[in-house]
Amino acid sequence: MAYIKLDYEEVVIFLEISMRYNVCSADKSDYTSEKLNPFPKTDAFKELENLIGLKDVKRILAEVTAFSLIQSRRSQMQLKACPNALHMVFKGNPGTGKTTVARILGRILRDIGILSKGQLVEVERADLVGEYIGHTAQKTREMLKKSLGGIMFIDEAYTLAQGGEKDFGREAVATLVKAMEDHRDNLVIILAGYSYEMERFLRSNPGLRSRFPIHIDFADYDVDELLSIAIQMYADRDYELTCSARWKLKNHLQEFVRNRHPHSGNARYVRNLVEKSIRLQALRIVDREPLRRKELVTIEEADLPDPELVNT
Numbered sequence: 001m002a003y004i005k006l007d008y009e010e011v012v013i014f015l016e017i018s019m020r021y022n023v024c025s026a027d028k029s030d031y032t033s034e035k036l037n038p039f040p041k042t043d044a045f046k047e048l049e050n051l052i053g054l055k056d057v058k059r060i061l062a063e064v065t066a067f068s069l070i071q072s073r074r075s076q077m078q079l080k081a082c083p084n085a086l087h088m089v090f091k092g093n094p095g096t097g098k099t100t101v102a103r104i105l106g107r108i109l110r111d112i113g114i115l116s117k118g119q120l121v122e123v124e125r126a127d128l129v130g131e132y133i134g135h136t137a138q139k140t141r142e143m144l145k146k147s148l149g150g151i152m153f154i155d156e157a158y159t160l161a162q163g164g165e166k167d168f169g170r171e172a173v174a175t176l177v178k179a180m181e182d183h184r185d186n187l188v189i190i191l192a193g194y195s196y197e198m199e200r201f202l203r204s205n206p207g208l209r210s211r212f213p214i215h216i217d218f219a220d221y222d223v224d225e226l227l228s229i230a231i232q233m234y235a236d237r238d239y240e241l242t243c244s245a246r247w248k249l250k251n252h253l254q255e256f257v258r259n260r261h262p263h264s265g266n267a268r269y270v271r272n273l274v275e276k277s278i279r280l281q282a283l284r285i286v287d288r289e290p291l292r293r294k295e296l297v298t299i300e301e302a303d304l305p306d307p308e309l310v311n312t
Contacts, residue, residue, distance in 0.1 A: 044107035051104075052232065053225040054097055060216050061105060068114050084114065085213050087180060089202070090192040092218025095266030098192050099153065101218075106151040109188065116186055117149030125159040128172040136168040140175040149186055157191035158201035173205065180211060194262060221266050226253045229267050233274045234299065239281075244301040249273075252307060269310065276305045276312075 045065065048058060064086065071081040086109070090098040103120045110118025123143050130136040143152065154160075160169035180189060191198065191212060202209045221229065227250050234241060241249065256269065265272070281303040285295055 044104055044111055048101065048104045048108065051097065051100070052228045053221055054101065054218070057097070057101060057216055057218060060214065061101070061108075064214060065108060065112065068109070069112055072113060083184075085184070085211075086114070086188045087212045088188070088190045088214040088216060089198060089212045090190055090216050090218060091195040091198045093194065093220055093262045093264070093266060095264075095268035095270075096218035096220060097267065098218050099155075102151055102153045102190050102192075106188075110150075115149055115151070115188065119147075119150035120153055121147040121150060122153045122155060124155050125169065125172075128154075128160070128176075129168045131168075133168075136171040137175050140172045141179075144176070144179045144183075144187070147187060147189075148183060151188045151190055153190045153192060156193045156197075158193050158197040161201050161204050173208070177207070177211060220257075220260070223250065223253050223257050226257070226267070226270050230270045230274055233271060237274075237278065239278065239297055239299050241299045242301065245299050245304060248301045248304050252304065255307060273305065273310045276310055277303045280305060 048061065051058075067082075068084055068086070071084055075081045090102065092098060099120075099122065106115065106118040106120045108118075109115040121143065127143055128136065128140045130139050160173055161167075163169050176189060179187065189212075191201075191208075193201070195217065202212075230249060230253070231241070231246075252273070253270075256264070260266075260269075277299055281299055284300075284303060285291060288295065
């Protein structure tokens, strides 16, 4: 498990103390004040911390969470609070954790009282864009209704601007923008996709960039992070690697990193590799009798597929 050790450690500690002990200020008289709603106890932030890699993502989300908490406290004390605009842009290649982080973020924002439900609704162009005039606004409003109280996650959001001037994608964007204003206190919209395409999409509609003030880049995983992800996936499934298998796996991932392209998949590739090796292990031992526990849990070097066979 990868625990975050960054310059925002004090923020993380503050959140952990607040959530675990319902502490809200350094003044002991405030600890029991009925005027302040206590911070809820939650494991969602810990789950975010425990994700492998993503240190810059965690740093930004720690800032966002702390900001939201403090603005809420300021409002409760009749102080001026800054607008809590939490709409975001997630940029990065597939398999870098965008959807996973969005799902955890919904639970965090629910637990600290920013969102009422915290559910994640995943949508794409086909869920929003209709086939005739008026159909797009209707479809988009239906998806927005499902998303109220939580997060609407629009994958490959740049496709909403790929159809030209007369494309209905523009109508979907206009409907989304209106909903962002109408439901600003109980809806977060996240636009996600490849970095270059998302930048081009935002340039095509200058008003969008200011409405999505939080931009988070999801970097590709390095070799050590991919190896840690693989080992964690095996452990979650009650499997373990022999020393030679672990060595072969690391070499395999080094080759993958050297030759990868934006569509390679990152953690998705690792998941496919893990699942393929488990099937090959099953094929190797299926005829053995009796089967001991060690044989059932052990992945050997021979079980790891060649790179060209991972996705078969």
